[in-house]
Amino acid sequence: MMPGNMKLKVLGCSGGIGGDRTRTTSFLVDDDILLDCGTGVGDLEFDDLMRVDHVFVTHSHMDHIASIPLMVDSVGEARNMPLTVYATEETIRILRSHVFNWLIWPDFTSIPDRRHPFLRFQKIKVGETVQLGKRRITALPAHHTVPAVGYCLDSGDAKLVYSGDTAYSKDLIKALNDLTDLRHLIIETAFSDEQHGLAMASRHLCPSLLQAMLEELVVSPEIYISHLKPGQDDRIMRQIQAQAGRFSPRALVQGEVIAF
Numbered sequence: 029m030m031p032g033n034m035k036l037k038v039l040g041c042s043g044g045i046g047g048d049r050t051r052t053t054s055f056l057v058d059d060d061i062l063l064d065c066g067t068g069v070g071d072l073e074f075d076d077l078m079r080v081d082h083v084f085v086t087h088s089h090m091d092h093i094a095s096i097p098l099m100v101d102s103v104g105e106a107r108n109m110p111l112t113v114y115a116t117e118e119t120i121r122i123l124r125s126h127v128f129n130w131l132i133w134p135d136f137t138s139i140p141d142r143r144h145p146f147l148r149f150q151k152i153k154v155g156e157t158v159q160l161g162k163r164r165i166t167a168l169p170a171h172h173t174v175p176a177v178g179y180c181l182d183s184g185d186a187k188l189v190y191s192g193d194t195a196y197s198k199d200l201i202k203a204l205n206d207l208t209d210l211r212h213l214i215i216e217t218a219f220s221d222e223q224h225g226l227a228m229a230s231r232h233l234c235p236s237l238l239q240a241m242l243e244e245l246v247v248s249p250e251i252y253i254s255h256l257k258p259g260q261d262d263r264i265m266r267q268i269q270a271q272a273g274r275f276s277p278r279a280l281v282q283g284e285v286i287a288f
């Protein structure tokens with residue numbers, strides 16, 4: 029790996045499941061970081077799962093966290109350090125009380141004991157940066173039905189932002205416009221324009237809301253669309269491309285690698 033370079037591999041970027049090309053959101057960054065932990069993580073070999081030390085979670089929804097409980101159960105005993113899950117305080121509280129609560133799944137932050145757990149949570153706030161070697165990962169604002177963030181990955185050479193799930197967000201637009209060297213933007217568009225009401229109610233984007241955000245950008249990243257609803261994906265992409273202005277957004281593809 030070139031010094032200062034990062035690569036992001038798309039393990040899943042769909043808004044739903046159904047077949048081996050349709051996994052929910054998860055990105056493998058280099059070989060030791062996961063950005064969200066949806067069903068795509070289940071395709072990794074055991075050895076690849078073992079190399080993951082850090083999981084950055086955007087929000088608590090099932091399609092973004094589904095593989096955390098299963099993954100920690102698979103690798104926990106074989107690893108010699110805990111898997112660290114980074115999320116906001118609110119998201120950690122939700123994961124603790126609704127997933128790792130001994131009812132849905134054991135509390136792996138106390139297994140085998142609290143001093144040597146298989147899993148640990150690390151709080152991150154909007155605007156805060158975690159540095160891992162030369163790589164910097166910063167939480168960005170997002171707006172969704174539950175507390176949510178996006179993430180900016182900074183390789184030292186360039187930046188990639190992943191929006192997570194978000195509605196139209198002035199705060200996210202401002203955060204994007206404040207970035208230097210923003211080369212790639214992965215942003216969700218979960219619904220078509222016919223589903224504008226559903227997008228508003230569930231705090232997601234549809235093509236017209238995406239366009240409203242893109243129009244306010246003063247930066248010029250490559251745009252990749254994620255979280256397309258299975259069965260609606262072609263329609264949503266046609267609507268996006270028909271109104272994209274100066275940008276040429278394309279659908280993010282499961283399996284592709286973005287280096288930056």
Ligand SMILES: [Zn+2]
Binds near residue numbers: 087089172193
């Ligand atoms: Zn969500």
Ligand SMILES: [Zn+2]
Binds near residue numbers: 089091193255
């Ligand atoms: Zn989602």
